[in-house]
Amino acid sequence: MRQNLLRPADSERTHRVAYIELFFDLIFILALTQLSRFLYDNQSLAGALESAVLVLAFWWVWIYTTWVTNWLDPVRLPVRSVIIGLSLIGLVMSTSIYESFGDRALVFALAYVTLQLGRTGFMVLALARHDRALHRTFVRMLVWLSVAGVFWVLGALLPFEFRLPLWGVALAIEYLSASLGFRVPGMGRSTTDDWEVSGPHIAERSALFVIIALGESFLVTGFAFVEQSITVDGALGLLLAFASGVAMWWLYFDHGERVGSRAIASSPAPGRIARLAYTYVHAIIIAGIVLSSVADKEVLKHPDAAVSLATAVTLVGGPVLYLVGLVLFRWVVARDLLISHLAGVAALLVLFGLAFPLSPLVLAAMTTAVLACVVGWETILRVRTGTDEPVAG
Incomplete structure (x- = not known):
């Protein structure tokens, strides 16, 4: 030593x-x-x-x-x-x-x-x-x-x-x-x-763990799919799981991931940002991905079953946790309030109230559509401003 x-x-x-x-x-x-x-x-x-x-x-x-x-x-x-x-x-x-x-x-x-x-x-x-x-x-x-x-x-x-x-x-x-x-x-x-920390290092490590969590969700979904006979509902469930995973990747990596590293590098108190944004807030993001993987498996196993309270919580709760985590992350590192993400959370909560007459497959399609709309909103804003980073909202 x-x-x-x-x-x-x-x-x-x-x-x-x-x-x-x-x-x-x-x-x-x-x-x-x-x-x-x-x-x-x-x-x-x-x-x-x-x-x-x-x-x-x-x-x-x-x-x-x-x-x-x-x-x-x-x-x-x-x-x-x-x-x-x-x-x-x-x-x-x-x-x-x-x-x-x-x-x-x-x-x-x-x-x-x-x-x-x-x-x-x-x-x-x-x-x-x-x-x-x-x-x-x-x-x-x-x-x-x-x-x-x-x-x-x-x-x-x-x-x-x-x-x-x-x-x-x-x-x-x-x-x-x-x-x-x-x-x-x-x-x-x-x-x-x-706590003198390396912003690029801790940001990259956290981003890689998000990739691992998304990869795990595909792994769980893939195992569930190959264990059953190929059906139209099963194929649709697999496509929805893939589309949801792409949307989650896009929301984190298209522009938001870079903000944290830059914020730590330019902050007079890098330890505070790293502790809040990566130690606490990222736990919410990872929990959202894990819950979404459970939802994907539920859709594949019981696509036409009645939506129970537990099913509604997993199908809606995963995307909600993920978006809330991203909102908190951007607020901590850049003081940006992403209205698109908050609108997505509001839409998902409305879906939760409407979930019980639906089937898990239909509810999954609607939650995926909400994530896709948030992706489109964010991307259009970034393209219209002509910058690498989106404007707040």
Whole structure:
């Protein structure tokens, strides 16, 4: 640990996403497919709450690791070795997701806690000689994660009825502690001024994870399609899933993705923007994609069934979460209020009220049409202004 493992300044490696980081991301393809499977098979209020806990937990693991590789140089052998170790633990977590509220609760909890504490402990050692302010931040973080870890393990050991509330408390500790600067009695708190981040790196990493999540949705949809006989309804459901995925890609990558990197680079408080826009807001975007993948599978499996409350929530809720996440993202990074996205959210909420006389296939077609209209609105505005970025609205 005498080595300086931080990314070098003014180097081609300062902002570059390393291949080992993408290797770590591959583990989350399995995680996202298992999350979609869990939510599809547990379409109830309790299942929704359990799914929310799992999505937020896996997002927290991924985003914390992204922050670590934003500071540490993945080319260095110790850092690369740790990322490989974290990938193995992440694989154990991914294989235990589906039974995390069942027989594999303890495996899931121990893997999660080990990953969080192990990665944070490594940062404490790696930074001790080279960045005192950031070192103190990770010491504080280690304290909070240790407290949360107690609730994760207790939730797995105690009877089932205690699991959801205890794991909910653990997540609340982790998320709220970050917003409070990891304040610890006698040690003070961290400020976003202590977090010098690479805007291009964290923006690219988050964008790549959005691509992974969209790819996972196609994977889930494709498996559902090949498992059944080819029918007209099935083919239409597959086309709608593809069109919805294209619309989601377009809304994020056509212009919005570049805004975050530029905002961080030009901001006097880059840590604050990175924390809000990428640590918190992107969790909503990813949740929207996961929920949409469940909806696509529901349409393929039961295209003509009556629309239940759970079906309406998945079919409408996924696009709503996605658009809300994009609205919040653009507001945080650029103070742009995208009226097109808000209009899309309003239209989707109207569809939710009209959903129950419809079939899942028809409702999916209508939600996809709303996303396509938002895409068209945004693109026309950008083309008419003759700029690379759209005007607000």
